[in-house]
Amino acid sequence: MRKELDRRWIFLTVGLVVLAFLKIPFAVKYAPNEKTRGVYNAVESLEPGSIVYLSIDYGPSSQAELLPMHEALVYHVLKRNLKIIAGSVWETGPPMTDKAFKSVAARLQEEGISKKYGVDYVNLGYKSGNDVAIAKIGTSIPEAYPRDYLNKPLQEYAIMKGVTNFDQIGLLCNISAGAPGARQWLQQVQTRYNVRMIAGVTAVMAPDLYSFFQSKQVEGFLGGLVGAAEYEYLLQRPGFGMAGMNVQSITHYLILLFILIGNILYLRERARKKREQEA
Amino acid sequence: MIKVKIPIFITIIVGIFMIAKFFLNVLWIKAVADELEQWGMIVLAMAIVLGVANILRVNLKTALKKGKDWQYKLVVVISMMGMILVGLWDLAMRGHVSAGSEFQYLFDVIYTPLSATMFALLAFYVASAAFRAFRARNVGAALLLVSGALVMIGRVPLSAAISGYLPKIADWIMAVPNAAGQRGLIIGAAMGVIATGLRIIFGIERPYLRGE
Amino acid sequence: MMRGYEKSWSLFLLFFILIILNPVFSFSQEEEAKNPLFNREHLNVLVMLAVFAVFFFYFIFTARKGRPLYLRKIPGVNAIEEAVGRATEMGRPVLFVPGLDDIDEIQTLAGIGVLGHVAKITARYDTPLIVPTRRSIVLSVCEETVKESYTAAGRPDAYKPDNLRYLSDEQFAYTAGVDGIMMREKPAANIYMGTFYAESLILAETGFSSGAIQVAGTASITQLPFFVAACDYTLLSEEFYAASAYLSKDPQMLSSVKASDYFKIIVIVVLISGVILATLKPEWIQSLQNWF
Numbered sequence: 104m105r106k107e108l109d110r111r112w113i114f115l116t117v118g119l120v121v122l123a124f125l126k127i128p129f130a131v132k133y134a135p136n137e138k139t140r141g142v143y144n145a146v147e148s149l150e151p152g153s154i155v156y157l158s159i160d161y162g163p164s165s166q167a168e169l170l171p172m173h174e175a176l177v178y179h180v181l182k183r184n185l186k187i188i189a190g191s192v193w194e195t196g197p198p199m200t201d202k203a204f205k206s207v208a209a210r211l212q213e214e215g216i217s218k219k220y221g222v223d224y225v226n227l228g229y230k231s232g233n234d235v236a237i238a239k240i241g242t243s244i245p246e247a248y249p250r251d252y253l254n255k256p257l258q259e260y261a262i263m264k265g266v267t268n269f270d271q272i273g274l275l276c277n278i279s280a281g282a283p284g285a286r287q288w289l290q291q292v293q294t295r296y297n298v299r300m301i302a303g304v305t306a307v308m309a310p311d312l313y314s315f316f317q318s319k320q321v322e323g324f325l326g327g328l329v330g331a332a333e334y335e336y337l338l339q340r341p342g343f344g345m346a347g348m349n350v351q352s353i354t355h356y357l358i359l360l361f362i363l364i365g366n367i368l369y370l371r372e373r374a375r376k377k378r379e380q381e382a
Numbered sequence: 383m384i385k386v387k388i389p390i391f392i393t394i395i396v397g398i399f400m401i402a403k404f405f406l407n408v409l410w411i412k413a414v415a416d417e418l419e420q421w422g423m424i425v426l427a428m429a430i431v432l433g434v435a436n437i438l439r440v441n442l443k444t445a446l447k448k449g450k451d452w453q454y455k456l457v458v459v460i461s462m463m464g465m466i467l468v469g470l471w472d473l474a475m476r477g478h479v480s481a482g483s484e485f486q487y488l489f490d491v492i493y494t495p496l497s498a499t500m501f502a503l504l505a506f507y508v509a510s511a512a513f514r515a516f517r518a519r520n521v522g523a524a525l526l527l528v529s530g531a532l533v534m535i536g537r538v539p540l541s542a543a544i545s546g547y548l549p550k551i552a553d554w555i556m557a558v559p560n561a562a563g564q565r566g567l568i569i570g571a572a573m574g575v576i577a578t579g580l581r582i583i584f585g586i587e588r589p590y591l592r593g594e
Numbered sequence: 595m596m597r598g599y600e601k602s603w604s605l606f607l608l609f610f611i612l613i614i615l616n617p618v619f620s621f622s623q624e625e626e627a628k629n630p631l632f633n634r635e636h637l638n639v640l641v642m643l644a645v646f647a648v649f650f651f652y653f654i655f656t657a658r659k660g661r662p663l664y665l666r667k668i669p670g671v672n673a674i675e676e677a678v679g680r681a682t683e684m685g686r687p688v689l690f691v692p693g694l695d696d697i698d699e700i701q702t703l704a705g706i707g708v709l710g711h712v713a714k715i716t717a718r719y720d721t722p723l724i725v726p727t728r729r730s731i732v733l734s735v736c737e738e739t740v741k742e743s744y745t746a747a748g749r750p751d752a753y754k755p756d757n758l759r760y761l762s763d764e765q766f767a768y769t770a771g772v773d774g775i776m777m778r779e780k781p782a783a784n785i786y787m788g789t790f791y792a793e794s795l796i797l798a799e800t801g802f803s804s805g806a807i808q809v810a811g812t813a814s815i816t817q818l819p820f821f822v823a824a825c826d827y828t829l830l831s832e833e834f835y836a837a838s839a840y841l842s843k844d845p846q847m848l849s850s851v852k853a854s855d856y857f858k859i860i861v862i863v864v865l866i867s868g869v870i871l872a873t874l875k876p877e878w879i880q881s882l883q884n885w886f
Contacts, residue, residue: 110510110803117509131539134549163489164497164766165792195764198489201481228480232423233696254478281765281791282695306537307792307816313561314568329537352540354505359531361513366527369517388607395611405636426696426731433730433760440756451778493764500766501792507799514802515823564815567831569861571813573854574835575700576646578707582700586654586846587707587838591742 108368113361117354124353131348135333138316141323142301143337145274146176151184153273154266156244158237158288159203161280162195165305170203171344172303172331173278177207179338181218185273186262190227190248192236192283197252200226221260228252233283234291241292243268269296278303285312289320303330390585397583437462464488529555649856653849663848670809671840673827674708677783677807678715687722687757688712689781691772691797692736693788693812694765696729700835701813705787706732706739707838708811712785713743717752724775725758728768733760769793773800786810786825787834790817798824811837 135143149155157176161169180187189200204226208218218224227248230236240247244266245257257263265271275298277288285302293300299322302312306327315321325334328351331344396418402408403415441455449455465488472483479485518524535541536552581587657663681688690712692705709725716723723740727733737758744753761771773796776784784801786794786808794810794817801808802824810821811829821828829837832854839847871879 108513110513113510113513114506117506121505129540130543132543133539134542134546136549136553162497162765163494164501166494167498167502197480198486231427233698235419235423252478252480254480282789305792310556310560310564311816313557314565317557317561329539332539348539352538354509355534355538356540358509358512359534361509362516362527362531365513366517369519384604388604391607392610405633405640407630407633422698426698426729429730429734430763431730432734433763436730436733436758436760440759443756454774496770497764497766500770500796503796504792507795511795511799511820511823567813567815567818570832570858571815571835573646573858573861574704574813574832576643576857577650577850577854578700578704578835580647580650581839581847581850582703586844586850587842591738 117357120353120357121350124350128349131352133333133336133345135337138312138323139325139330139333139337141316141321142176142303142325142334143179143323145299145301145322146179146183146185149183149185149273152186154186154188154262154271155180155274155276156269156272157187157189157200158275158277158279159189159191159196159200160193160284161199161278161305162193163199164195165280166199168305168327169278169280169303169331170199171328171342171347172325172334173199173203174207175331175334175338175340175342175344176276176278176303177203177224178210178340179334181207181211181223182216186222187224188227188244188262188266188272189224190240190244191229192231192233192240192287193279194229194231197226197228201252222262225257225260225262226252227257234287237283237287237291241269241296269298272298274298275300276302279308280305281308284308285315285321285324289315293320306330386588386591389591390588393585393588394583397579434462529559645860646853646857649853650850653852653856654846657845657849660845663845663852665840665848665851668829668833668836668840670811670827670829670833671837673807673809674712674785674837674841675715677785677809677826678712678719678721680807681782682716682719682721684782686780686782687724688716688783688785689772689775689779689801689806690723690725691784691786691788692725692727692732693786693790694728694768694793695789697731697735699789701789702732704835704838705811706735708785708787708841709736710739710743711838711841713740714747717744717747717749720749720752722754722757724779724781726761726768726772726775727759728761728763728765730760733758765791765793769796772797776800776804776806780804781806784808786812786821787829787837788812790814790821795820795824801825 146155157180159173177187189204191197191200204220204224211218220226227244228251230240230247232239236247245263248257250256251260269275269292275288275292277285277300279285279302285304285308288302289300292298300320301323302321303325304312304327306329309324309326309330312321312324312326316324325331328344328347331342332348333344335342335344399411399415399418402411437458441458444450445452445455445459465485468488469479469485472479472485476483516527516530518527532548533552533555536548536550536555541548578587653663678688690709692709693699693702695702697703713723715721725736725740727736737755740758741750741753744750761768775781776797777800781804784797784806786797787810790797790810790812791814794812794814798808798810798821808825809827809829810825811834812818812821813831813834815831818828818830836851836854839851842848871882
């Protein structure tokens with residue numbers, strides 16, 4: 104079986120199809136599911152001025168999948184006049200936070216809305232210690248993060264006035280590509296302090312969250328680029344998520360085609376062997 | 383003998399404090415357990431020194447002797463030392479390694495594309511693994527094949543344009559059979575965690591301590 | 595008379611006890627009296643843990659008496675020995691990946707348990723064993739484990755410290771490093787035991803293309819499908835936790851597997867009763883649900 108097809112042909116086909124369909128448009132239809140709607144509704148339900156705690160637990164490796172939903176979420180929250188305190192328990196997270204804040208602030212500026220660092224949003228940076236760090240953030244945000252990403256004391260920022268723990272946080276949102284991630288935030292903070300929570304994860308991790316969605320511990324979650332595209336559709340703000348749906352759709356069908364070819368070859372081989380045995 | 387018994391004794395004591403902290407509201411037990419957690423975090427963080435020493439020992443030796451693949455080893459050592467020095471320089475000059483620093487610049491132009499490329503390989507490997515492994519060898523495998531295919535179809539917006547039922551079928555498979563199977567595996571794993579945890583806490587399993 | 599190292603160990607122990615008890619003196623009785631002694635929210639966990647512990651110690655007790663324990667065969671566990679045997683025949687190394695998490699993760703410890711047995715076999719056959727790690731502490735524990743296994747197998751001279759390597763804390767740098775080892779040093783057997791994330795398929799597919807026999811074991815549920823697709827054998831979830839007990843053939847270790855099986859019967863009974871009760875919805879169901 105190992106010698107039947109050089110897998111580099113498969114790689115080449117995938118590469119060419121992805122490149123081609125980056126430019127070839129075709130009709131797709133969005134049907135946001137209840138998980139995506141849950142995320143949207145959770146943000147919509149907050150009173151203006153409420154604070155969203157955003158934990159960005161991924162790095163550049165998974166930005167293709169997670170940055171679109173990250174930017175869409177930051178856009179939604181800031182546009183609704185809510186505030187964002189963003190931290191990270193991944194050392195690669197703070198630059199991603201920085202990237203999303205900068206691009207969304209620029210986009211809002213184009214729309215005539217001005218948002219200021221330290222007043223509307225803040226980047227707390229990285230906290231080491233995985234699960235223990237999350238538990239510590241749950242106990243006290245200023246104690247866990249005495250200084251922000253730029254090494255300035257948090258008291259200097261207006262957004263941090265009166266914020267001590269999750270009692271002052273309206274919604275917890277985690278965007279993650281592994282562990283520590285959504286599951287650890289659920290265990291260490293959501294359950295302990297009964298905070299409302301939403302999440303965004305890579306497509307591979309999404310099946311892990313179904314149980315928590317059914318038990319209503321997460322009000323909604325976005326799974327991979329499809330989740331981001333559905334969310335952008337709900338926001339009426341096309342971004343990288345929707346732009347990637349052509350390629351993602353066609354690649355799924357291409358992989359199905361490979362599976363089909365693989366099975367035809369396999370069944371043919373099996374029939375041949377059977378014939379040989381009978382002969 | 384004492385070389386084995388004392389580490390086991392320490393493991394048991396630490397284990398008992400951690401379990402007791404979970405169940406009891408006794409402040410001194412909590413304080414001791416918190417203190418031990420802090421120790422753990424410090425030890426884990428400081429252990430990076432061991433890692434750096436290992437990288438230098440294994441790679442520098444080969445690079446200097448011009449042994450097999452010495453060029454790669456040299457690249458590893460130079461890259462590591464380069465990033466450390468740039469980070470220290472930024473800390474000394476700016477007080478941080480965040481936005482605007484040289485460290486951040488290297489992160490953006492070298493690290494980001496390299497790690498994104500590694501992750502992107504998944505798209506190709508998923509295709510080749512699916513081609514090879516997703517075969518209807520028996521009834522079970524055929525069922526897996528059909529449900530996998532339905533989920534793949536139902537998860538993309540092109541399918542919603544074809545039929546409104548496709549996303550619904552995919553969602554049902556994920557929310558019912560998938561979630562049920564996952565719960566079974568999670569419960570089974572939890573038993574394994576308890577059994578392994580008890581074996582380690584009580585010193586029955588100690589792979590790194592056999593030197594009686 | 596105590597030997598020198600025994601004396602220093604005893605002093606260390608005394609020091610350890612004094613330090614960990616230090617915070618005890620910093621609290622007053624009044625502070626403590628404010629809270630109830632027992633955390634009632636965790637009562638359900640305590641009851642379950644107690645039941646599990648009863649099974650656990652009962653089976654250890656019977657194992658010590660020498661009563662034989664029957665356990666079904668797990669094909670993946672036998673495959674580990676086969677894989678090492680094949681590498682020996684081919685005169686190529688064995689690659690053991692102990693997962694990506696740190697030592698505070700129980701999967702890493704379970705993986706290192708398996709490593710101890712693999713190292714014993716490689717020591718016996720004089721097959722090189724390469725262990726790349728992502729965390730420094732995991733490296734030191736793996737070093738001790740492999741060294742002890744080589745000593746136990748009577749081959750301390752065959753232990754090669756340079757084959758245990760820390761690569762990088764960064765997920766994909768580590769993955770690239772392990773892939774490099776697979777392509778350059780061509781191990782004939784790749785054994786993956788521990789926690790894995792998105793890199794699982796990148797590792798397993800590279801291993802497949804290098805022609806190695808591959809055995810994986812993990813409780814990372816989202817990665818299981820990838821290992822099942824790309825490896826020759828996969829230990830699923832609890833099978834993985836049981837693997838080191840199976841390989842050790844130690845009655846005390848095996849008895850813990852037996853205990854978890856019996857406990858599982860109780861969990862299944864509770865689950866089925868829960869489903870029936872939730873369907874029938876008697877009035878007292880809410881208070882029972884709250885307890886769980």
